[in-house]
Amino acid sequence: MTKTHERTKDYLTQLLKAYWFAPPVALWRAVELRTAAEETYERPLLDLGCGDGLIGRILFGTPGTVDVGFDPWLGQLERARQSGVYRHVDLADGHHLPYPAGTFATAFSNSVLEHIPDVAPVVRETGRVLKPGGHFIFTVPSDCFRTLLDGYVRRAGAGDVAGAEAYAASVDRWLAHHHYHTPEQWSAILADAGMALTKARYYIPEAVERLWDRMNARFGVNRQRSLWGILASPRLRPLGYQALLSRLLVGHLGRRWHAYYEMDVPPDEKGGGLLIVAKKEGKGGNSRRAQ
Ligand SMILES: C[S@@+](CC[C@H](N)C(=O)[O-])C[C@H]1O[C@@H](n2cnc3c(N)ncnc32)[C@H](O)[C@@H]1O
Numbered sequence: 001m002t003k004t005h006e007r008t009k010d011y012l013t014q015l016l017k018a019y020w021f022a023p024p025v026a027l028w029r030a031v032e033l034r035t036a037a038e039e040t041y042e043r044p045l046l047d048l049g050c051g052d053g054l055i056g057r058i059l060f061g062t063p064g065t066v067d068v069g070f071d072p073w074l075g076q077l078e079r080a081r082q083s084g085v086y087r088h089v090d091l092a093d094g095h096h097l098p099y100p101a102g103t104f105a106t107a108f109s110n111s112v113l114e115h116i117p118d119v120a121p122v123v124r125e126t127g128r129v130l131k132p133g134g135h136f137i138f139t140v141p142s143d144c145f146r147t148l149l150d151g152y153v154r155r156a157g158a159g160d161v162a163g164a165e166a167y168a169a170s171v172d173r174w175l176a177h178h179h180y181h182t183p184e185q186w187s188a189i190l191a192d193a194g195m196a197l198t199k200a201r202y203y204i205p206e207a208v209e210r211l212w213d214r215m216n217a218r219f220g221v222n223r224q225r226s227l228w229g230i231l232a233s234p235r236l237r238p239l240g241y242q243a244l245l246s247r248l249l250v251g252h253l254g255r256r257w258h259a260y261y262e263m264d265v266p267p268d269e270k271g272g273g274l275l276i277v278a279k280k281e282g283k284g285g286n287s288r289r290a291q
Helices: 003-008 011-018 023-036 054-060 074-083 120-129 150-157 161-175 183-192 206-218 227-231 234-239 242-256
Strands: 045-048 066-071 086-091 104-110 130-141 195-203 273-280
Touching (some): 011 054, 023 104, 023 195, 054 074, 120 183, 130 195, 183 273
Parallel strands (some): 066 086, 104 130
């Protein structure tokens, strides 16, 4: 699949439909998928921390195209199983993978590693289950994530450095983020697991992250009370208006946010998201691209 083809794929609309109740989540994930979709995924393919399988389904498309997905969260895993994209799902934790050494050509992980406090053992386990020459492709919030938050930029710009730091710390707690490694730090963690970092690509430019941060407050995604939070509440679903509300929102934000969705991080700048590709020492695999 070419880069041009990915440009024509509208992940934003697909994700707004899925996350209509939390639109900024759709924006972040749409840019993330557009970035991840430019990589090649050789099979057998493992989705580490697959969650409910929505991202796997949208990224890889055809049912059964991901060999294995696993997650320690049973409720999410059941939904992943029902999504049909995985040939097999396992209830498992990244610290102890139930697979023999050298099983997979690719391990993919989207927005998972930042939630694991001591991530090095998980990276080592991932390296163990990869074939020689296999790839570990993952996305995480970057080392610039905190300082690109709109709430951080505004406070720091007004000279309130302590306030900016407190704001970023509140976001860390809300999102349960434990670390924001630099590409160099990831490179060292990967090297310790027998893998060489071959690509580190920033996505989510500053304008997108600042919009995302503001919209989290506006739509009540960050647990603050908002009118939208009330309107989109599952408790009000029986009233029957939410289908129309979601259609209107998808159409409106699909147009309004499209330019943000297409923004790349300018050369020599950093973004709030980081895509890493690492290769395990050796040779291997059958090619599989995202659809
Ligand atoms: C933000 S969700 C991302 C889910 C999915 N990858 C996606 O992009 O939608 C983070 C996921 O990481 C999983 N997770 C947390 N700790 C983990 C661990 N130690 N090993 C594997 N998965 C873990 C959680 O259960 C959750 O499903």
